[in-house]
Amino acid sequence: MFGLPPEAEITYALFLSLIHPEDRLRVDQHVQKAIGPGGSEDYNVDFRIVRPDGALRWIVGKGRTFFQGSDGTRRAVRMIGTSMDVTEQKNTEQALRLSEERLRLATEAAQVGTWDWDLLTNQNIWDSRSAQLLGLPANEPISHDRFLAIVHPDDRHAAVQRKEAALKERGEFQVEFRVIRPDGSTRWLLSRGHAFYDEHGRAIRMMGVVMDTTARREYENRLCEEKDQAEGANRAKDQFLATLSHELRTPLTPVLIGAEAMARDEKLPDDVREELRMIGQNVSLEARLIDDLLDLTRIVRGKLQLAFEAVDVRDVLRRTAETCRADLTQKSLCLEMRPEAQHTTVWGDPARLQQVFLNLLKNSIKFTPDGGRIGIRTWSISRPSGAAAAPAGEQSPAAGDWDVGIEVWDTGIGIEPDHLGTIFNAFEQGGWQVTQRFGGLGLGLAISKAIVEMHGGSIDASSAGKGKGAQFAITLPTIAAPMPQAGPARETRPVVGRRLRILLVEDHESTAKVLASLLRSFDHHVDVAATVQEALKLSGEHEYDLIVSDLGLPDGSGLDLMRQLRQRTPIAGIALSGYGMEEDVRRSREAGFAQHLIKPVNLQQLQTALANAMP
Numbered sequence: 001m002f003g004l005p006p007e008a009e010i011t012y013a014l015f016l017s018l019i020h021p022e023d024r025l026r027v028d029q030h031v032q033k034a035i036g037p038g039g040s041e042d043y044n045v046d047f048r049i050v051r052p053d054g055a056l057r058w059i060v061g062k063g064r065t066f067f068q069g070s071d072g073t074r075r076a077v078r079m080i081g082t083s084m085d086v087t088e089q090k091n092t093e094q095a096l097r098l099s100e101e102r103l104r105l106a107t108e109a110a111q112v113g114t115w116d117w118d119l120l121t122n123q124n125i126w127d128s129r130s131a132q133l134l135g136l137p138a139n140e141p142i143s144h145d146r147f148l149a150i151v152h153p154d155d156r157h158a159a160v161q162r163k164e165a166a167l168k169e170r171g172e173f174q175v176e177f178r179v180i181r182p183d184g185s186t187r188w189l190l191s192r193g194h195a196f197y198d199e200h201g202r203a204i205r206m207m208g209v210v211m212d213t214t215a216r217r218e219y220e221n222r223l224c225e226e227k228d229q230a231e232g233a234n235r236a237k238d239q240f241l242a243t244l245s246h247e248l249r250t251p252l253t254p255v256l257i258g259a260e261a262m263a264r265d266e267k268l269p270d271d272v273r274e275e276l277r278m279i280g281q282n283v284s285l286e287a288r289l290i291d292d293l294l295d296l297t298r299i300v301r302g303k304l305q306l307a308f309e310a311v312d313v314r315d316v317l318r319r320t321a322e323t324c325r326a327d328l329t330q331k332s333l334c335l336e337m338r339p340e341a342q343h344t345t346v347w348g349d350p351a352r353l354q355q356v357f358l359n360l361l362k363n364s365i366k367f368t369p370d371g372g373r374i375g376i377r378t379w380s381i382s383r384p385s386g387a388a389a390a391p392a393g394e395q396s397p398a399a400g401d402w403d404v405g406i407e408v409w410d411t412g413i414g415i416e417p418d419h420l421g422t423i424f425n426a427f428e429q430g431g432w433q434v435t436q437r438f439g440g441l442g443l444g445l446a447i448s449k450a451i452v453e454m455h456g457g458s459i460d461a462s463s464a465g466k467g468k469g470a471q472f473a474i475t476l477p478t479i480a481a482p483m484p485q486a487g488p489a490r491e492t493r494p495v496v497g498r499r500l501r502i503l504l505v506e507d508h509e510s511t512a513k514v515l516a517s518l519l520r521s522f523d524h525h526v527d528v529a530a531t532v533q534e535a536l537k538l539s540g541e542h543e544y545d546l547i548v549s550d551l552g553l554p555d556g557s558g559l560d561l562m563r564q565l566r567q568r569t570p571i572a573g574i575a576l577s578g579y580g581m582e583e584d585v586r587r588s589r590e591a592g593f594a595q596h597l598i599k600p601v602n603l604q605q606l607q608t609a610l611a612n613a614m615p
Helices: 012-018 021-035 087-109 128-134 144-150 153-169 214-249 252-263 270-300 313-323 325-330 350-367 432-438 444-454 509-521 532-541 558-568 582-591 603-613
Strands: 042-050 056-068 075-085 112-118 123-126 173-180 186-197 203-212 309-312 334-339 345-348 373-382 399-410 458-462 471-479 501-505 525-529 546-550 572-577 595-598
Touching: 012 021, 021 042, 021 056, 021 075, 056 087, 112 128, 112 186, 123 128, 123 144, 128 186, 128 203, 144 153, 153 173, 153 186, 153 203, 186 214, 214 252, 214 270, 252 270, 252 509, 252 603, 270 444, 309 313, 309 350, 313 325, 313 334, 313 350, 313 373, 313 399, 325 350, 345 350, 350 373, 350 399, 350 444, 350 471, 444 458, 501 509, 501 532, 509 525, 509 546, 509 603, 525 532, 532 558, 546 558, 558 572, 558 582, 572 582, 572 603, 582 595, 595 603
Parallel strands: 334 373, 345 471, 501 525, 501 546, 546 572, 572 595
Antiparallel strands: 042 056, 056 075, 112 123, 112 203, 173 186, 186 203, 309 345, 373 399, 399 471, 458 471
């Protein structure tokens, strides 16, 4: 045991020399106490030894001292005893202590408590951390009923159900609940554990941990409240923008329609008609600025919706150029068209693509001096093998092997190098001097970039510098072949030879007056109502072919009015509103309106809506 040969003479000095230096004095004190005049005879001591081969062992020494003589001459004459190697036991105890210490440190660091529930006696034992969380005494049995009494009444049933389910399914137990502590405070706790079973499969014990989740719950509640507040603020912002749009658009309608109608009157002098056309153009520009603000809001919130179909870029560019023909002529600008691309079919929203091209072309017209030049060029770009780009949109067709490039260039004021990196930012026009000179909000390019990227493409700007013109290049993925159309597109056709009886519902007096006059000039019979109740009264007295109704009325909604009228008799409808979000259009369609016109409307829009609304 001590690592000595059998024949070794073991003296007390040798014995002490083998004892670990840290234990030597303590062992010697025990021996001296046992053999001293007042010795207690028995001794019991554990110590470490260091054997000659360097091995360390734990020894338990037990023995008794024998004395001779009476009290005055009493002296120790012999000691007998045993030595037992308990190294393995000591190592096991040490490992257990380390494990328990690690567990203690871990639970303290995680602020986790432990619990032990004896299912046979229905007693719980909680460690100090658990007891602190619950406000109960630590390390003493507490009946399970007493524990349940402090569980919040709203959570008690769920906690019991989870426990019973875990016992039945022999699975893990987990439940989050509130407790009402003796001091009246409420805490959220998360408890986890599992059961132990005897040889007969009977649950006898359940052990687990518990942790305080109050802070997390409070944080989650704050997040929910902040989310609700943010969503409420967004809804309020959307409602504000929608209302602002409505309030701004509504007064523009009579101005735009009146100016356009008068501009067509050949009895007026040419200069007056030209000024009326200018009024109409500026009203349309004002409406476009409102649309840009709403589009930017949709983009920021990810709610800009596209209607994808197979689109030939060349057709969209031709329509865009034709739209700007009058502006080009007015400034004596030369437009060069170079349609060099062989692959021009893309999967896109034609209206939104035209919006992008119109933004670029309008910018070139705006920033190019009279007599300058503007160009539109297209070309095909071969896509490297393995780098095929899928066109944007749901149910899009297979991508082709080519991209189409579209460039709009001009000889205008150019873009300074410092502003090229920010030109696509909202409200950016290349410096305040440009904004001050040319006006505008600087939203067109930001909106165009977002729309192009939603089509799976890219847009870049370049310029040689101030006064040297600008170039905007768009790249869009093409599709392999045009998608088959669901059916022939419905043509816009004028209503000829048929006089309609129209119910016009509009509470804005000027708009109602101008629209009624215009519709009557088309040889239609028009009755005007300013409220839902007036409209319902008139519809009860007369039969109408068509209703043209504002949606925001003093005593209700044009949507409700349309639903009530359609319950009486089939009637075609045109919604006329300053609200133009996708949700507004969807709701008007669901209510039964065939068309949704966004104020301000012009003559062409009204004529087209009339034609398309009638069966």
